[in-house]
Amino acid sequence: MSIYNFCAGPAMLPPEVTEALRADLLDWRGLGRSVLEISHRTSAYQELRERTEANLRRLLGLGPAYTVLLLQGGASGQFAMLPYNFLREGDCADYLVRGHWGAKAARQAARVGRVRTLADPEAGWDPAAVYAHVTTNETIDGTRLPENFPRPVGPLCADMSSDILAAPRDYTRYDFLYAGAQKNLGVAGLAVVAAEHEFLSRARRNLPAAFCYLEHVRADGLYHTPNAFAVDALFHMTEWLLAQGLETVWARNARKAAKLYAELDRSAFWRPLAPKGERSLTNVVFRLPSATLEAEFLVQAEAQGLVALRGHRALGGLRASLYNAFPEKGVDALVAFMRDFERSHG
Amino acid sequence: MSIYNFCAGPAMLPPEVTEALRADLLDWRGLGRSVLEISHRTSAYQELRERTEANLRRLLGLGPAYTVLLLQGGASGQFAMLPYNFLREGDCADYLVRGHWGAKAARQAARVGRVRTLADPEAGWDPAAVYAHVTTNETIDGTRLPENFPRPVGPLCADMSSDILAAPRDYTRYDFLYAGAQKNLGVAGLAVVAAEHEFLSRARRNLPAAFCYLEHVRADGLYHTPNAFAVDALFHMTEWLLAQGLETVWARNARKAAKLYAELDRSAFWRPLAPKGERSLTNVVFRLPSATLEAEFLVQAEAQGLVALRGHRALGGLRASLYNAFPEKGVDALVAFMRDFERSHG
Numbered sequence: 001m002s003i004y005n006f007c008a009g010p011a012m013l014p015p016e017v018t019e020a021l022r023a024d025l026l027d028w029r030g031l032g033r034s035v036l037e038i039s040h041r042t043s044a045y046q047e048l049r050e051r052t053e054a055n056l057r058r059l060l061g062l063g064p065a066y067t068v069l070l071l072q073g074g075a076s077g078q079f080a081m082l083p084y085n086f087l088r089e090g091d092c093a094d095y096l097v098r099g100h101w102g103a104k105a106a107r108q109a110a111r112v113g114r115v116r117t118l119a120d121p122e123a124g125w126d127p128a129a130v131y132a133h134v135t136t137n138e139t140i141d142g143t144r145l146p147e148n149f150p151r152p153v154g155p156l157c158a159d160m161s162s163d164i165l166a167a168p169r170d171y172t173r174y175d176f177l178y179a180g181a182q183k184n185l186g187v188a189g190l191a192v193v194a195a196e197h198e199f200l201s202r203a204r205r206n207l208p209a210a211f212c213y214l215e216h217v218r219a220d221g222l223y224h225t226p227n228a229f230a231v232d233a234l235f236h237m238t239e240w241l242l243a244q245g246l247e248t249v250w251a252r253n254a255r256k257a258a259k260l261y262a263e264l265d266r267s268a269f270w271r272p273l274a275p276k277g278e279r280s281l282t283n284v285v286f287r288l289p290s291a292t293l294e295a296e297f298l299v300q301a302e303a304q305g306l307v308a309l310r311g312h313r314a315l316g317g318l319r320a321s322l323y324n325a326f327p328e329k330g331v332d333a334l335v336a337f338m339r340d341f342e343r344s345h346g
Numbered sequence: 347m348s349i350y351n352f353c354a355g356p357a358m359l360p361p362e363v364t365e366a367l368r369a370d371l372l373d374w375r376g377l378g379r380s381v382l383e384i385s386h387r388t389s390a391y392q393e394l395r396e397r398t399e400a401n402l403r404r405l406l407g408l409g410p411a412y413t414v415l416l417l418q419g420g421a422s423g424q425f426a427m428l429p430y431n432f433l434r435e436g437d438c439a440d441y442l443v444r445g446h447w448g449a450k451a452a453r454q455a456a457r458v459g460r461v462r463t464l465a466d467p468e469a470g471w472d473p474a475a476v477y478a479h480v481t482t483n484e485t486i487d488g489t490r491l492p493e494n495f496p497r498p499v500g501p502l503c504a505d506m507s508s509d510i511l512a513a514p515r516d517y518t519r520y521d522f523l524y525a526g527a528q529k530n531l532g533v534a535g536l537a538v539v540a541a542e543h544e545f546l547s548r549a550r551r552n553l554p555a556a557f558c559y560l561e562h563v564r565a566d567g568l569y570h571t572p573n574a575f576a577v578d579a580l581f582h583m584t585e586w587l588l589a590q591g592l593e594t595v596w597a598r599n600a601r602k603a604a605k606l607y608a609e610l611d612r613s614a615f616w617r618p619l620a621p622k623g624e625r626s627l628t629n630v631v632f633r634l635p636s637a638t639l640e641a642e643f644l645v646q647a648e649a650q651g652l653v654a655l656r657g658h659r660a661l662g663g664l665r666a667s668l669y670n671a672f673p674e675k676g677v678d679a680l681v682a683f684m685r686d687f688e689r690s691h692g
Contacts, residue, residue: 001378003377003378003379005379005383007383007384007385008385009385009571010382010383010384010385010386010571010574011383012379012383013380013382013383018371018372018380018382021371021382022368022371022372025364025367025368025371026364026368031349031653032347032349032651032653033349033351033358033653034359034364036356036359036364036367036533036534036579037351037353037356037357037358037359038353038356039353039354039355039356039654040356040534041659072418072419072420072423072535073418073419073423073556073570074418074570074571076555076556076569076570076571077418077419077556077570079554079555079556080553080554080555080556080557081556083554084554084557108554108555108556109554111552111553111554111555112554180571182571187382187575188382188386188571188572188573188574188575189418189535189536189573189575189576190535206457207426207457208425208426208429208430208454208455208457208458209422209425209426209454209457210419210422210423210425210426210427210454211426211430211557223422224419224420224422224423225355225356225420225422225526225528225534226534227534227535227573227576228356228534229533229534229535229575229576230535230573230575233382305378307377307378307379308385313387
């Protein structure tokens, strides 16, 4: 039986990536050791990092005006680091809050300094804010921020953990973007950060180094012993994305989401939760007529290899996460199962 | 040809652990998915974490008076987190500095608050210090702190990254101990922290959660998406240590170090760097009569599968790291090679 893993993260990996990682645990690049046992001071690791960074730049369309950092700790680590580095006493940051993760980011920043939250970017950004922060996709609420939202005058930062590289986007519109790797970019334990130089140069100095962007830049990504395994996974993921072709991945993502939303819209038995204009491409959330039916749905789905469909505990219901590596036939299998389920329970 | 990897970290893993990790990338616990693709909210992950923590407690001899945390970011992350959580304005912390890593820890703490450094614990601790900090083993200098150093009156914290579980030790002598996992406990991307409750309760609250010990405790280790792969590696390492038996591992470590130091003491050709009473069990540093000979030594050693013997760039020379997973026959091979090398170059 094929297993289709709808987990919101850590997400399903392409089988090619898992196989490459298994090979790298046996003998990495003919060095007679696994990638887990290599010093980060070797040319082999240096080359891995450089190739990974080059792949990322190519995929994101970011030129030399950006610094790319591969940091430990995921996006939640960035919820703390970003304000700690940029939000000085007396300053204020603007946080757009349209879901659980935006709210979480804003709450963390408020532990560091002054934060204003707004629910709608049309309401107007504070021109004096040291930075504005948005969450491009809300995994729990199943919503995405439309691409054409009004940009603030000042620096724009974004948590893109759940939709980075999932659809076309102009990444140069952002001065600072970050993403935990475990959804679209590989495995947990790594945050991908890209920062525009001028903005980055405003960061605080002389912070404890592990928390300090400019120290990580100064140490050329080697302040910590890096999480080489997660960097290797990111390398293989970016190679996979380049080999597939982003246009192909994006077209497939659009088809995957369209198929599932079409099924949800077909019958009143399904209750999609996100407003139509804001539906997430990567996280489809819905409910059934009753909690009993939802529980039954989860049990039967799991028995058919459709796993991790339970919604986030904050919202309940069901959630299908369809990141880059999630195969289209997994959506077909889910839709077929949904039709059967509605027929027998509707 | 067997490869013996003397890297100071990330270190060599037991082949049994690498094999277990490879299997876990294929199908973890019969779930039809790899350990990289499992939600940290599942009972399977919860069980992994609980078993890992139980193994650690058993190995370290720590009872319920301690909280065990598995955090991202390694020991360097703890250089920042420890003072950020405990060193308030007006307070002072005592840092014992006897090598590169102790100095680095003290410098990081000095970015947060007031720090006094001392070179010799016999000189007397400051009874008013909010905590004292020691580094039990210096990987670069190749020295270890004798076990019977005078204990401060107040809380005692220790970076044990490079010799945790390498030899018998009373861990309950410490109120707070931490170790990056990539030397004796598995792979990079994880810090093992054990903290005594009363001390831990003095930590600051309302810090940005990723930097805040009490938030990690409150979230039961799930504030971040954890680095499940590194936790799984730690699980297999602790299982391996328990299966080997700590007494066996310790006796082997003692033999490994004794054999290498005996060779270094046998002839004036070798110049061991650490003072005899402070020699590290896990990091043996030495020089040859000239830099030219050292370069030649590295090339020839590598050709025989004895890799990563270059000393840290801060000190130069040669370094053989002999952590728990390093096999005794690797030391025999190194000693045999050294004899040949001295014969042809001495």
